[in-house]
Amino acid sequence: MKITGNKIYFSYILLGLLYFISKINFYIFGFVYLKGVTLGLIATVLTITVGALAFKEYKEKSKPIAHWIAILIPLIIIPLVPMIMIHNLGEGIFQIEKIAILVIFGCLAVMQIVLAILMFKNLEVKND
Numbered sequence: 001m002k003i004t005g006n007k008i009y010f011s012y013i014l015l016g017l018l019y020f021i022s023k024i025n026f027y028i029f030g031f032v033y034l035k036g037v038t039l040g041l042i043a044t045v046l047t048i049t050v051g052a053l054a055f056k057e058y059k060e061k062s063k064p065i066a067h068w069i070a071i072l073i074p075l076i077i078i079p080l081v082p083m084i085m086i087h088n089l090g091e092g093i094f095q096i097e098k099i100a101i102l103v104i105f106g107c108l109a110v111m112q113i114v115l116a117i118l119m120f121k122n123l124e125v126k127n128d
Contacts, residue, residue: 009055012115013072014024015108016047022104031097043105046073047112056120064123070116074109081105085122 023040026032032040050073053066082102086093093099 005120006055008115008118009051009058012112012119013051015112016044016051017117018108019105020044021048022101022108026097028103029097032101034059035088036085036101041044041051043077043081053117058123063122064120067116067123071113074112074116077109078106081109119128 020037020040020043023032023037027034027037047070050066051071054064054070056065057064082093085098085102089098093102
């Protein structure tokens with residue numbers, strides 16, 4: 001089954017939305033404070049915006065700046081989330097719920113990196 005360009009971009013944007021959805025779920029169950037939800041919203045807005053810009057680049061023939069940023073944003077999220085959580089929680093980071101948040105955000109970021117690489121490859125094939 002061949003994945004078309006539109007599905008890759010849509011999947012990237014959907015994964016960006018999952019940052020916020022997962023933080024809301026953890027907030028509802030009392031594992032995350034409102035400040036954590038805000039940080040999840042920032043990650044969501046950044047990744048959705050860059051995904052939309054990359055899709056716009058895909059439709060046009062322009063330089064792949066947004067595609068590079070689509071790879072860069074999740075690479076920044078991977079180390080930034082644990083640093084912020086350790087700063088805010090200290091030893092509380094070692095609770096199973098907090099580790100789950102780190103794992104979920106890490107997995108989302110890694111999946112977005114893979115999709116960003118596929119988006120970039122798809123752009124190269126389209127332009128050739």
